[in-house]
Amino acid sequence: MxxxxxxxxxxxxxxxxxxxxxxxxxxxxxxxxxxxxxxxxxxxxxxxxxxxxxxxxxxxxxxxxxxxxxxxxxxxxxxxxxxxxxxxxxxxxxxxxxxxxxxxxxxxxxxxxxxxxxxxxxxxxxxxxxxxxxxxxxxxxxxxxxxxTALCKPICVSYICTSNTHIDCSLLGIGERMHLLNNKYQVKVQLKEGVIFVPASSITQLDLSHNPALGNVEILKKTLSKFPLLHTLWLNNVNMMNLPGDLFDGNKLLKVVHLQNNHIQYLPRYGRPTGSIEVLDLRHNKLKSVSPNVLVGRGRRLKRLDLRGNNDLTPRCLNDLHVDWRTMKFCVASDKFEGILKSM
Ligand SMILES: [Cu+2]
Incomplete structure (x- = not known):
């Protein structure tokens, strides 16, 4: 039939x-x-x-x-x-x-x-x-x-393990997401068995993509500060215009950050935001240059940097990069200039 x-x-x-x-x-x-x-x-x-x-x-x-x-x-x-x-x-x-x-x-x-x-x-x-x-x-x-599926009312998808809680809220609308994080910053999760509240302080993976309200740095900072154990963070398509140096100060365990499809033009100097970060996904932003300090700054833990789709990056910018290859295992640049990076 x-x-x-x-x-x-x-x-x-x-x-x-x-x-x-x-x-x-x-x-x-x-x-x-x-x-x-x-x-x-x-x-x-x-x-x-x-x-x-x-x-x-x-x-x-x-x-x-x-x-x-x-x-x-x-x-x-x-x-x-x-x-x-x-x-x-x-x-x-x-x-x-x-x-x-x-x-x-x-x-x-x-x-x-x-x-x-x-x-x-x-x-x-x-x-x-x-x-x-x-x-x-x-x-x-x-x-x-x-x-x-786009017409369905989405709910958060949660993966809760003893050591690891992942809440994927990337399908929610702004209003719904703001409701989700109540005053105590517990995350309300609808399971088949009923509603449970997971304290934000125990969450290690969080997907907040497609939420333009988080393009506001103050809202974003306040939200992130409630998740001290974050290990992996998705902030794709949130209208982020810049990456403040102190943005991840409250997330000392953060290792993987996805910032795809935002409007970031410059990275802060002194490498501060990459303190503990090992994987930084900056695909499809508006980066004009990348400061060497981002790559070899405090912490020196960055292992993978993905800059593909940043078509404003010039060859000169990339030549100026002093990549610390002792720690940097993988770097992909703008598609146009991949060859230059490889020869470095
Ligand atoms: Cu005909």
Missing amino acids: ADKEFSLLFYITDENLSHYIDENIREFAKADPETFNKKDKSFVESNRMNHINGFLYHVPELNMERGELVRWHLFAEGEEDIHAVHFHANAFVHQSSSENKGDVFDLYTGRHSTLLMRPDAVGEWLLHCHVNTHVDIGMVTTYTVHDQ
């Missing part, structure tokens, strides 16, 4: 043959049908409607969920012709004598076929006939793949 089924009829309707042709000439061409040249080539062509299910350019309601099984029943009727039905972004499987995967299906007039699709590309995608003279005048639509 299919999760969803759609039937698409590819049809060319010749309105030159319509009983209403004279009426249409009178109303839309503002001409006298008795004297009007009905054999005019462009007039004849303009009355050939290349449609799907009777619709030109857009078939409504072609909505589906990511991952569900979709059956596309394709039919072609009318004039003898071929339609090359092209699905953008998602492939289908067609069963004939064997199983074939593809994204274009040749459909002949008078035939029908069923294609199976399990869409995984979310978005609004084109679906059209590839025959130029068909698609140009209407044999085209879009279909939309929704992501149902």
Whole structure:
């Protein structure tokens, strides 16, 4: 049993043959049908409607969920012709004598076929006939793949072990997350068995990504100070503009920090924030330069620095790096300059 089924009829309707042709000439061409040249080539062509299910350019309601099984029943009727039905972004499987995967299906007039699709590309995608003279005048639509999980109300995912508690709150909205951290800075976790409160002071891994409120340094500092045992921290996509030198002062055990997709332009001098940090993930920020002190500063524990996707970093900046290779095991720079770093 299919999760969803759609039937698409590819049809060319010749309105030159319509009983209403004279009426249409009178109303839309503002001409006298008795004297009007009905054999005019462009007039004849303009009355050939290349449609799907009777619709030109857009078939409504072609909505589906990511991952569900979709059956596309394709039919072609009318004039003898071929339609090359092209699905953008998602492939289908067609069963004939064997199983074939593809994204274009040749459909002949008078035939029908069923294609199976399990869409995984979310978005609004084109679906059209590839025959130029068909698609140009209407044999085209879009279909939309929704992501149902995005519509669900998310809850925190928790992994609680005796020595290690990981709360993943990256799917929550701002308001929900602020509620989550109550005044005592316990984290409220909804489990199947009921609600439990985990003291923030016992949490070692915390994912606070996608929370723009944390782009405010004061809020971020206050929040982080309640998690003294943090070992791993995710702060991806939080709108962070800079990385204050004292940001992680209250997190003396912090080893892994992910700061992807923020707007950080400069790192603080003296290497202070990397005091205990061993892995610093700064992918896709706006870094203009990296101070050597960040790499060899106090602590000297940094083992992995990931700078990929910082396309404003210049070769000169990277040449100025005095990487302490005794401790630094791995450094990836902006994609453009990877070669320079390797040769250092
Ligand atoms: Cu066609």
